Amino acid sequence: MKLTVIGTGYLGATHAVCMAELGHEVLGVDISEERIEALRAGRVPFYEPGLAEKLSANLATGRLDFTTDIAAAARFADVHFLTVGTPQHSEGRSADLSQVHGAVTSLVRHMQGSHLIIGKSTVPVGTAADLQLMVSALAAPSTEIRIAWNPEFLREGHAIADTLHPDRIVAGVPGDDAGYAENILRDVYAATLAQGTPFIVTDLETAELVKGAANAFLATKISFINAIAEICDLSGGNVTDLARALGHDDRIGRKFLGAGLGFGGGCLPKDIRAFSARAEQLGATGIPALLGSVDDINLGQRRAVLDTVVRSFDGAVAGRRVTVLGAAFKPNSDDIRDSPGLFIAGSLARIGADVTVYDPQAMEPSKRVLPELTYAPTVYDALHPTEAVVLATEWREFIDLDPVEAACHVDRPLMIDGRNCLPARAWIDAGWDYRGIGRRY
Structure with missing residues (x-):
């Protein structure tokens, strides 16, 4: 098939490459x-x-190419994936749909004949219906444009596998001509469906809600275990063992029950806020209340680790040397949007600490955002001669650090394991003052 992908950010570039990988032009x-x-x-x-x-x-x-010519896109194909960004609005929690509206308006002006626009961007429920009204009003005579929605479920660091081998494909199709859009989506994903991937057909509204609901559930699960970690800290329990025990309950499962600094990135935080804001607009009360607490707990994790660092210096952090290991919000990514590690690094620098950061992939974007910090070329350069270490991203390079060798580079062996990813006993035995999240060992 011939397809276009409108928007080549993280989602769009990945989707374009993977659609070509499936054999499409x-x-x-x-x-x-x-x-x-x-x-x-x-x-x-x-x-x-x-x-x-x-x-x-x-x-x-030759199956893949890129252009800035939107008119060429309208001529190239009659199936178009919409993958532009939907950031948090500058004046509130809701999603900013200006890129969505701008891209669709530009594309429709050049369309002739019959076209299908398939949204993949994460949008508030009701967006697809609004777009259908908009394109119908803008379309040229004898031009028919339909809107469908096919939400993405990519995990940064696993985006290729999540596109080529997804755990499900959701097809939101318009009620007045559902078969047309469904058949096209089945053709697009024919190779994937042949692998046995579940194909779930819904109305437009349900498809829009699926991504927001999935993110809301994951965020809630992460904040839940972090709230439990607080109880473990106060009572002497071990949240890692507790999570392992919970994970054996097949109603709960072990995934996303890792206590730590919480979630960040360009999707989860802004998506749960937009989901909550839209629910509030519709008159719902449960989701706004729930996700407000989830967001508060998540942000509180960063402040708690920041407070731990400050208390370790008896409140006098000016001039003290602190190392933050990890600037990307998660491993196998260079995405620093809403990064817990950079929040802590920047906050410490603002109160006078001498902060050094190291990350295997996210150094350059970090320097552009926080140029006032020191950036080390290697992990051991970052440790020498620090007085406190905050592990903020669970890169394998950090997990595999030798605690004995690492201790030789620091002035004070304090390790604040913000991801509970280190073998605590080995670090304690090597002489470190080890402090995890909801665990002491």
Whole structure:
């Protein structure tokens, strides 16, 4: 099939490459000339394991190309994936849909004949119906444009596998012509469906709600175990053992029961706020109350670790040396949006601490955001000669650190394990003052 992907940020670039990998002819479109030039040259503007190799391979086959010409996209295909950003609005918690409206308006102006626009961006419920009214009003005579919704469920660091081998495909189709959109989506994902991937057909509203509900549930689970970790700290319990015991209950499961600094990134925080804001607009009360507490607990985890660092210096942090290991919000990514590690690093610097940061992939974006910090070239350079270490991102490089060797580089062996990912007993035996989240060992 011939497909376009409108928007080549993280979601769009990944989707374009993976659709070409499935054998389709794909044209990616963006207003950023710099981004398009990079992609056409085989350079991915962000870090995602394996994506650069697949980008280059599919460019070489001729199945994949990129352009800034939206008119060319309208001529190239009659199936268009919408993958532009929906950031949090600058004046509140709701989603900013300006990129969605702008991209659709630009595309529709050049359309002739019959087209299907398939939304993948995370949007408030009701957006697809509004877009259908908008495109119907803008479409040229004898041009028919339908809207469908196919939410994405990508995890940064696993985006290729999540696109090519998803655990489900959700197809939100319009009620007046559901078969048309469903058949096209089945054709797009034919190779994936042949692997036995569940294909769930819903109305537009349900498809829009699925992604927000999934993120809300995951965020709630993460904040729940962090709230339990607080009780463990106060009572002497061990949240790691507790989570392991909970995880054997198949009604609960072990995933996302890792206590720590909480969630960050460009999706989960803004998506749960937008989901809550939309629920509030609709008159719902349960979700806004629940997700308000989830958000508060999540942000409180960062402040709690920050307070632990300050207390370790008896409140006098000015001039004290602190190392933060991890700037990306999660491993296998260079995404620093809403990064817990950078929140702590920046907060400590603002109260006078001498802060050094090291991350295997996120150094350059971090320098652009917080140039006042010191950035070390290696993990051991970052440790020498610090007085407190905060492990903020569970990179394998940090998990595999030798605590004995690491102790040789520091002035004071204090390790605040913000991800509960280190073998605590080994670090304690090596002479470290080890402090986890809801666990002492």
